[in-house]
Amino acid sequence: xxxxxxxxxxxxxxxxxxxxxxxxxxxxxxxxxxxxxxxxxxxxxxxxxxxxxxxxxxxxxxxxxxxxxxxxxxxxxxxxxxxxxxxxxxxxxxxxxxxxxxxxxxxxxxxxxxxxxxxxxxxxxxxxxxxxxxxxxxxxxxxxxxxxxxxxxxxxxxxxxxxxxxxxxxxxxxxxxxxxxxxxxxxxxxxxxxxxxxxxxxxxxxxxxxxxxxxxxxxxxxxxxxxxxxxxxxxxxxxxxxxxxxxxxxxxxxxxxxxxxxxxxxxxxx
Numbered sequence: 328x329x330x331x332x333x334x335x336x337x338x339x340x341x342x343x344x345x346x347x348x349x350x351x352x353x354x355x356x357x358x359x360x361x362x363x364x365x366x367x368x369x370x371x372x373x374x375x376x377x378x379x380x381x382x383x384x385x386x387x388x389x390x391x392x393x394x395x396x397x398x399x400x401x402x403x404x405x406x407x408x409x410x411x412x413x414x415x416x417x418x419x420x421x422x423x424x425x426x427x428x429x430x431x432x433x434x435x436x437x438x439x440x441x442x443x444x445x446x447x448x449x450x451x452x453x454x455x456x457x458x459x460x461x462x463x464x465x466x467x468x469x470x471x472x473x474x475x476x477x478x479x480x481x482x483x484x485x486x487x488x489x490x491x492x493x494x495x496x497x498x499x500x501x502x503x504x505x506x507x508x509x510x511x512x513x514x515x516x517x518x519x520x521x522x523x524x525x526x527x528x529x530x531x532x533x534x535x536x537x538x539x540x541x542x543x544x545x546x547x548x549x550x551x552x553x554x555x556x557x558x559x560x561x562x563x564x565x566x567x568x569x570x571x572x573x574x575x576x577x578x579x580x581x582x583x584x585x586x587x588x589x590x591x592x593x594x595x596x597x
């Protein structure tokens with residue numbers, strides 16, 4: 328039975344997601360090329376001492392080789408972005424919508440042919456804590472993320488796994504989809520899916536909202552509306568920790584704008 332699109336849209340809206348797609352090829356083209364080359368080149372640079380100490384002058388050849396490989400990955404991203412609403416680097420997708428010459432450099436990233444679907448809670452409602460461990464500022468704080476302590480996040484993740492299965496089961500993917508490896512076809516109930524989620528979940532590396540900004544009478548907000556630490560003279564926080572809630576996309580550019588806005592407010596208050 329084919330479910331109408333508006334039914335899926337209604338379910339996503341219930342979780343706070345608006346099924347909209349806003350992108351242009353130019354912007355994604357730039358992002359793909361930049362992130363593909365910069366990310367791995369950064370790692371090459373950071374490991375330079377280790378590589379040079381182990382391989383000597385030959386290590387210099389890693390730079391052009393890595394650049395060439397990542398440039399081909401960027402081309403695949405750009406080609407996929409031009410044809411599909413989502414982009415990836417799976418060989419079969421890029422071969423079908425582009426050509427084999429664009430497909431093979433994407434395939435080297437997938438040593439084992441597979442389709443990977445990921446469920447994520449982009450607008451999580453669970454709230455963690457960051458507390459002082461001792462009076463000594465040099466001691467690391469006590470961080471408790473408290474993942475899945477809000478029912479909303481549990482529902483989103485379990486629904487996401489079910490939706491992923493429904494997508495992969497469509498006839499358009501029948502030529503590529505094989506046996507389900509994880510969590511496995513025998514895992515069906517919400518309790519079983521949640522147990523799998525608890526055992527395998529991880530973050531996507533954007534911790535934030537630990538010193539949120541808020542109104543003057545908001546006791547849970549250490550910062551006021553102008554990023555000033557309440558009760559402390561001459562101290563502001565201008566990074567991702569000031570966000571009251573994490574946005575649903577990569578927070579890098581938003582964090583940069585927080586810094587820009589803070590600099591404007593410093594000039595205004597001078």
